[in-house]
Amino acid sequence: MAKQEDQFKKVVSHAKEYGYVFQSSEIYDGLSAVYDYAQNGVELKKNIRNYWWKAMVQMHENIVGIDAAIFMHPTTWKASGHVDAFNDPLIDNKDSKKRYRADVLIEDYVAKLEAKIEKEVKKATKRFGEAFDKEQFLATNPRVVAYKEKGEAILKRMGKSLENEDLADVKALIEELEIACPLSGSKNWTDVKQFNLMFGTKLGASADTAMDLYLRPETAQGIFVNFLNVQKTGRMKIPFGIAQTGKAFRNEIVARQFIFRMREFEQMEMQFFVRPGTQKEWYEKWKETRLKWHLSLGMGEENYRFHDHEKLAHYADAAADIEFKFPFGFKELEGIHSRTDFDLSSHEKHSGKKLQYFDPELNERYIPYVVETSIGLDRMFLAVFSHSLQEETLENGTTRTVLKLPAVLAPTKAAVLPLVKKDGLPEIARKIVNDLKWDFNVAYDEKDAVGRRYRRQDAAGTPFCITVDHDTLKDNTVTIRYRDTMEQKRVKIEELRSLINEEVAIKNWLMRM
Ligand code: ATP
Numbered sequence: 001m002a003k004q005e006d007q008f009k010k011v012v013s014h015a016k017e018y019g020y021v022f023q024s025s026e027i028y029d030g031l032s033a034v035y036d037y038a039q040n041g042v043e044l045k046k047n048i049r050n051y052w053w054k055a056m057v058q059m060h061e062n063i064v065g066i067d068a069a070i071f072m073h074p075t076t077w078k079a080s081g082h083v084d085a086f087n088d089p090l091i092d093n094k095d096s097k098k099r100y101r102a103d104v105l106i107e108d109y110v111a112k113l114e115a116k117i118e119k120e121v122k123k124a125t126k127r128f129g130e131a132f133d134k135e136q137f138l139a140t141n142p143r144v145v146a147y148k149e150k151g152e153a154i155l156k157r158m159g160k161s162l163e164n165e166d167l168a169d170v171k172a173l174i175e176e177l178e179i180a181c182p183l184s185g186s187k188n189w190t191d192v193k194q195f196n197l198m199f200g201t202k203l204g205a206s207a208d209t210a211m212d213l214y215l216r217p218e219t220a221q222g223i224f225v226n227f228l229n230v231q232k233t234g235r236m237k238i239p240f241g242i243a244q245t246g247k248a249f250r251n252e253i254v255a256r257q258f259i260f261r262m263r264e265f266e267q268m269e270m271q272f273f274v275r276p277g278t279q280k281e282w283y284e285k286w287k288e289t290r291l292k293w294h295l296s297l298g299m300g301e302e303n304y305r306f307h308d309h310e311k312l313a314h315y316a317d318a319a320a321d322i323e324f325k326f327p328f329g330f331k332e333l334e335g336i337h338s339r340t341d342f343d344l345s346s347h348e349k350h351s352g353k354k355l356q357y358f359d360p361e362l363n364e365r366y367i368p369y370v371v372e373t374s375i376g377l378d379r380m381f382l383a384v385f386s387h388s389l390q391e392e393t394l395e396n397g398t399t400r401t402v403l404k405l406p407a408v409l410a411p412t413k414a415a416v417l418p419l420v421k422k423d424g425l426p427e428i429a430r431k432i433v434n435d436l437k438w439d440f441n442v443a444y445d446e447k448d449a450v451g452r453r454y455r456r457q458d459a460a461g462t463p464f465c466i467t468v469d470h471d472t473l474k475d476n477t478v479t480i481r482y483r484d485t486m487e488q489k490r491v492k493i494e495e496l497r498s499l500i501n502e503e504v505a506i507k508n509w510l511m512r513m
Contacts, residue, residue: 008327011386012258018403018460020044020385021259033255033263040460041381043411043441045266048380049245051408052268054506055293055513056243056373063241063270064234068222070247076221077198077214079350080343081314086217087194089162089170090253096184101253102170102192105179106158110151111329117147159311167192197250199263215249220372222246223271224343227368228355231273238357238368239282243270245377257328259378266377273368275359276341282371283318283338290336290373291322292513297406299387305330315342324383333383334375341367384409388461403461404484408509413440414464414500415457421446429468432478432493440500458483464500 015021020041024034037045057065077083089102120143125132138144154173161169170192180187198217204210216222223242230242245268255261274282287306294304302325309319318338323330344355344367356365388404407413416433418425426446436442443462445453450467457465467479472493480499481488491499502508 004327011327011389014389035259040411044409045381047409049377055510056270063243065243066226067244070216071213072216074213075350079346080221082198082217085314086198087196088253089167089192090195091192092190093181093186094188095186096181098183099253105174109177109179110154113147113151117144120144156310162311195253199249199251217250218248219244219246219267219269224347239274241270241272259382262378267374268377269374272371276366276369279338279369279371286371286373287320287336296509296512315339327386333379337372339370339372341369400458402458405461407463407504408506410461410463412443412462413504414466415443415445415462416466417445417450417453419450419467419469425468428472
């Protein structure tokens with residue numbers, strides 16, 4: 001646990017030191033769970049967004065994007081169920097006065113059981129060596145099976161109680177499991193209460209005509225209310241999708257994990273409209289497609305897993321999370337939800353406007369069903385950043401800090417370094433920068449010894465360093481150094497563009513899907 005915390009602290013401080021993420025309003029001691037993206041962070045974030053947009057919108061003939069406003073008519077949130085049901089169950093510890101999400105306390109308890117299972121697996125791997133059959137061990141070892149069954153039973157009971165709004169049973173479960181406040185160790189809990197997560201605001205200048213509004217808690221509703229506009233003007237035929245990226249706001253109860261859970265964050269969502277009755281197939285297809293998108297970034301298959309929901313939201317008939325192994329354990333990164341016709345039907349009722357599709361093949365009118373994929377951009381940023389930050393011990397015994405960002409996402413693709421600040425080398429380096437910057441984000445760096453500059457670029461996540469030296473003057477060649485392997489190659493200046501492009505082009509990464 002301590003090791004995990006250390007690793008996470010390193011992630012937070014590295015993000016600040018290398019210009020990725022700053023606390024919002026830091027000079028006023030910050031604002032809780034609100035963050036600003038700095039000069040490198042904004043590039044990484046934009047690259048992740050582009051990588052998603054390319055894969056989800058531009059590579060599909062039947063998916064288009066929109067950019068709806070953050071403000072929406074307040075009835076939207078009545079129709080979507082957010083006014084009545086967008087609550088988290090909260091519980092206070094009477095001794096520490098700390099507030100927790102009751103479901104998160106219980107999920108953390110189950111995560112500890114999972115950690116125990118992992119420990120057993122590790123021990124057995126050591127004991128049995130080559131002959132170890134993990135699947136069989138997980139299915140038959142009595143201790144492991146007991147942990148697993150206990151965890152499943154707890155989640156099932158919690159899911160049921162939350163669904164039935166039986167908050168007394170959620171509290172009873174916390175007490176039966178003897179869950180203590182992580183801060184004070186006390187088991188002195190208040191009752192569990194519901195807390196609405198939407199931020200309210202007002203539209204209009206005069207007090208009596210002002211309208212109560214909410215900052216949108218998800219981008220999805222902007223897609224639903226535009227469904228017919230897009231379908232008609234884009235002449236879309238079912239099945240088709242509408243995607244968007246944008247800010248969402250939630251007054252989160254617990255927000256302690258850096259950019260994992262923020263009060264202002266960005267989502268990347270796609271709603272896929274299908275014929276009623278076909279939603280299960282599409283749900284499976286999108287689960288698979290989204291996992292492949294993640295795997296295309298090469299961050300290790302073992303770091304992802306699906307978590308199928310026991311407790312379904314009011315709008316869903318199936319739901320799963322793609323979980324990623326963050327420094328604090330496996331947590332939700334993306335949700336895939338089969339939302340039925342809940343949203344469109346409800347908007348139809350509340351607006352009095354028909355939101356139906358005429359299916360020319362069936363010669364029939366119906367409200368489409370929807371499968372949604374929803375990922376937090378900031379959470380994806382944290383997944384990529386925390387996975388990429390590594391400490392390596394080199395052959396000579398020294399260590400280096402390297403941010404092994406997938407090259408396609410790296411903020412700066414290459415740094416051009418004149419070996420010395422004289423003899424015409426800076427001029428050549430500048431010329432290379434000016435030429436490459438049409439295609440890639442590149443940097444020029446002439447300060448300090450070249451070795452230190454390499455280390456600086458390694459830690460900032462730049463995949464290539466291009467060094468201009470005295471041989472360049474003779475034969476127009478430069479050294480290109482690869483961040484991950486530290487391998488160095490001599491190449492012609494004219495080859496640089498295609499060499500870098502090969503490694504950073506979105507196409508070459510998405511083709512792995
Ligand atoms: P959680 O259970 O972690 O609160 P959720 O199930 O409420 O998340 P969804 O409503 O399904 O989340 O939102 C889709 C995605 O948006 C999540 O998978 C996550 O990546 C992201 N997300 C949700 N809430 C936040 C937040 N407060 N900060 C950052 N990202 C968030």
